[in-house]
Amino acid sequence: MDGAYNRLTFGVLMSQPAPDEGSSLTEVGNAVSRNGAFGRAEDIPVMGTAQGRERPAGDRQPVPARRPLDCIVLVKQVPDVSNIPEDAWDREKGTLRRAMLDSILNPLDLQALTFARRITEATPGSRTIYLSMGPPQARETLIDCLSRVPGEAILLTDRAFAGADTVATAYSLACAIRRIEREILGGSRDYVIVTGMQSVDGDTAQVPPQIAEELGIEHIAYAKGVDVEPDLAVRRIGPQGTEIVRPLRYPVLVTVTACMDPLYRSFELAREARSGSVHEWSAQSVGADPHRTGLQGSRTQVYRIFSPSEERAKACEFVHEPAELIERIKTRYQAAGSRARAVEGEAYSLGGKTPTYTGEFWVLAEREGDGIRSVSLELLGKARELAAGLGALVGAVLPCDDAADLPKELIAFGADKVYAIEHPLLGEFLPMPYKAAISRLVRERKPQVMLFGATPLGRELAPRVAYASSSGLTADCTKLEIGDYTKGSVSLVGVLKQTRPALGGNIMATILTKDSPTQMATVRPGVFRALPRDLSRTGEVIRLTADLTEEELRVRSLAVEAVESNVSIRDADIVVAGGHGLRSKADFERYLKPLADGLGRLLGADAKVGASRIAVEDGFTTHDRQVGQTGQTVQPRLYLAIGISGAVQHISGMQGSEIIVAINKDPKARIFNYADLGMVGDIETILPGLTRVLDGAMA
Numbered sequence: 001m002d003g004a005y006n007r008l009t010f011g012v013l014m015s016q017p018a019p020d021e022g023s024s025l026t027e028v029g030n031a032v033s034r035n036g037a038f039g040r041a042e043d044i045p046v047m048g049t050a051q052g053r054e055r056p057a058g059d060r061q062p063v064p065a066r067r068p069l070d071c072i073v074l075v076k077q078v079p080d081v082s083n084i085p086e087d088a089w090d091r092e093k094g095t096l097r098r099a100m101l102d103s104i105l106n107p108l109d110l111q112a113l114t115f116a117r118r119i120t121e122a123t124p125g126s127r128t129i130y131l132s133m134g135p136p137q138a139r140e141t142l143i144d145c146l147s148r149v150p151g152e153a154i155l156l157t158d159r160a161f162a163g164a165d166t167v168a169t170a171y172s173l174a175c176a177i178r179r180i181e182r183e184i185l186g187g188s189r190d191y192v193i194v195t196g197m198q199s200v201d202g203d204t205a206q207v208p209p210q211i212a213e214e215l216g217i218e219h220i221a222y223a224k225g226v227d228v229e230p231d232l233a234v235r236r237i238g239p240q241g242t243e244i245v246r247p248l249r250y251p252v253l254v255t256v257t258a259c260m261d262p263l264y265r266s267f268e269l270a271r272e273a274r275s276g277s278v279h280e281w282s283a284q285s286v287g288a289d290p291h292r293t294g295l296q297g298s299r300t301q302v303y304r305i306f307s308p309s310e311e312r313a314k315a316c317e318f319v320h321e322p323a324e325l326i327e328r329i330k331t332r333y334q335a336a337g338s339r340a341r342a343v344e345g346e347a348y349s350l351g352g353k354t355p356t357y358t359g360e361f362w363v364l365a366e367r368e369g370d371g372i373r374s375v376s377l378e379l380l381g382k383a384r385e386l387a388a389g390l391g392a393l394v395g396a397v398l399p400c401d402d403a404a405d406l407p408k409e410l411i412a413f414g415a416d417k418v419y420a421i422e423h424p425l426l427g428e429f430l431p432m433p434y435k436a437a438i439s440r441l442v443r444e445r446k447p448q449v450m451l452f453g454a455t456p457l458g459r460e461l462a463p464r465v466a467y468a469s470s471s472g473l474t475a476d477c478t479k480l481e482i483g484d485y486t487k488g489s490v491s492l493v494g495v496l497k498q499t500r501p502a503l504g505g506n507i508m509a510t511i512l513t514k515d516s517p518t519q520m521a522t523v524r525p526g527v528f529r530a531l532p533r534d535l536s537r538t539g540e541v542i543r544l545t546a547d548l549t550e551e552e553l554r555v556r557s558l559a560v561e562a563v564e565s566n567v568s569i570r571d572a573d574i575v576v577a578g579g580h581g582l583r584s585k586a587d588f589e590r591y592l593k594p595l596a597d598g599l600g601r602l603l604g605a606d607a608k609v610g611a612s613r614i615a616v617e618d619g620f621t622t623h624d625r626q627v628g629q630t631g632q633t634v635q636p637r638l639y640l641a642i643g644i645s646g647a648v649q650h651i652s653g654m655q656g657s658e659i660i661v662a663i664n665k666d667p668k669a670r671i672f673n674y675a676d677l678g679m680v681g682d683i684e685t686i687l688p689g690l691t692r693v694l695d696g697a698m699a
């Protein structure tokens with residue numbers, strides 16, 4: 001059910017918020033408070049109705065083919081994390097000197113360029129406008145774009161933007177988009193905002209949904225292709241395969257995850273670009289509220305940066321025989337299974353101090369089939385541990401069409417309270433109704449912490465809920481603890497310390513929430529362990545009805561084009577991943593599946609086949625099996641990397657795995673730095689050997 005705009009085909013669309021929805025969100029908040037909208041079986045007011053704004057009927061129609069459809073392409077200059085010079089590391093402090101890294105165009109933004117070019121080429125008369133925010137040097141990035149696909153370019157540059165987190169960045173970019181709409185597009189709203197899925201430095205994927213939230217528009221994530229006949233249809237990666245999603249009105253924001261044509265630079269275009277096509281805009285010129293930009297407008301702050309090696313020091317044990325490797329895997333796997341991971345670090349104690357935040361610890365309960373997704377249960381376990389130090393209660397928020405017995409299940413896994421928000425529109429995940437219902441509940445009840453799984457649903461929903469409830473959010477956390485913080489006159493007691501990888505996994509950052517009613521974080525699946533299911537636990541179930549209507553839907557799915565597969569490598573206990581070293585699709589299939597099946601049988605676990613990006617690009621397997629920055633993040637108990645070199649973008653998607661085994665013919669391959677067990681040699685001899693041992697063990 002995650003990430004789905006699909007299967008619901010509502011056609012009625014009304015009440016699009018005016019462009020200044022950022023401020024109108026506050027109005028909705030006030031309205032909720034005034035009406036006391038939440039409580040047992042009370043109604044949650046509809047956002048559109050609360051605002052009472054209607055757009056002209058013409059805006060509700062799809063843009064017919066061949067009518068201009070302008071594209072605003074968001075691009076970012078980032079440090080080149082694939083090529084970090086040795087002297088850029090400050091080994092003593094465990095940090096990276098960012099200024100020593102080359103600056104490049106965020107690689108995923110090239111996919112946004114491709115996507116936008118496909119739209120503008122197919123709709124003659126359409127314009128391309130590049131928008132970037134950064135220091136004056138970021139101009140080079142815009143020139144790079146202009147020299148590939150011509151257009152106009154805006155650089156949002158001002159000291160007032162310095163130190164912006166995702167919320168302040170999204171707000172500033174949204175202000176610039178409003179000015180582009182007014183002044184460059186002459187007030188036309190027939191445009192698409194296109195961005196790469198995420199930037200390789202921050203890696204949060206938070207800014208695009210938060211821009212959409214600020215502008216009050218729909219967001220289509222995971223796009224991989226686009227058609228413009230008979231009107232715009234976006235192909236996106238959905239939970240069950242490729243989906244076609246058709247926006248029913250504009251503007252719409254699309255984040256692109258896989259869409260690449262060769263985009264060569266032209267000398268002629270570069271010369272033109274240098275001679276004045278990049279315009280510089282200041283914070284004031286886009287009408288940005290100084291309280292909402294830069295550091296001042298940020299709701300998170302970095303508290304500590306350190307090297308990942310402090311988190312996970314690995315010494316790879318090399319073995320030489322297939323039988324020895326299987327034996328070592330078995331021993332380690334069983335030992336890992338009996339070790340509780342949930343309690344890390346020391347339990348926090350307030351010791352008589354007054355905590356900075358009060359209120360409950362909440363977890364978004366994500367449904368999967370008839371049950372609850374495992375990451376939500378893991379988060380309930382972690383929330384219990386964190387809340388205990390502050391004497392707080394744990395609540396699960398369950399948006400659904402019918403809660404049935406799920407509250408009982410959530411209580412059994414650690415919830416003291418379950419907020420079941422029921423409505424037919426909450427049966428499937430749709431960002432707008434989910435966001436509206438949850439953010440209203442957050443504003444009303446003010447939990448001190450809210451945790452979401454870093455799943456496709458959580459990554460799309462959490463940024464919007466955080467933005468709409470004026471809260472800070474840290475994405476993809478791998479560690480959470482409660483602690484105190486003192487610096488100068490600032491003294492925080494019992495706050496949530498949120499640790500996550502940054503710069504493509506090259507550094508770790510611990511982040512604190514500031515100036516927010518609620519501290520919010522997303523956490524990758526598998527980081528924490530669920531508590532044992534205890535059906536004797538008791539708790540309170542608070543049933544709420546959300547007064548949502550189909551008007552809250554802004555995008556509909558026309559069809560599921562093809563169901564490619566239903567692979568979920570995220571929840572597998574074992575992932576056997578193959579890379580470029582497998583050489584062909586035939587070898588990939590011949591070797592990996594039998595090995596995964598054999599390990600699954602030996603260890604009594606669910607084993608799935610994964611892949612590196614090159615293996616996917618070479619057609620060995622499908623994208624839903626890709627592990628890494630632009631694929632899935634997996635944290636299985638056992639991860640095998642076979643013929644995978646260990647590029648940072650791959651590592652960031654699997655380094656949280658409990659036991660990592662690498663097989664590679666190159667003894668210096670980077671993957672061995674992250675592995676617990678390693679075997680150096682040729683796949684052609686090692687893999688058949690492993691399968692034989694496994695077959696023998698089961699015979």
Ligand SMILES: Cc1cc2nc3c(=O)[nH]c(=O)nc-3n(C[C@H](O)[C@H](O)[C@H](O)COP(=O)(O)OP(=O)(O)OC[C@H]3O[C@@H](n4cnc5c(N)ncnc54)[C@H](O)[C@@H]3O)c2cc1C
Binds near residue numbers: 628643649665
């Ligand atoms: C923005 C961006 C996002 C990216 N996202 C991802 C991502 O999500 N996931 C991802 O995986 N990559 C991603 N990449 C690509 C990444 O940088 C690497 O290019 C990729 O991970 C390499 O895949 P690989 O290890 O399979 O191939 P290679 O780097 O080519 O490594 C192949 C390995 O196989 C070994 N080998 C070869 N033959 C044999 C043999 N016969 N026996 C044993 N070993 C053998 C080699 O020694 C080598 O180590 C991204 C890159 C960018 C720029």
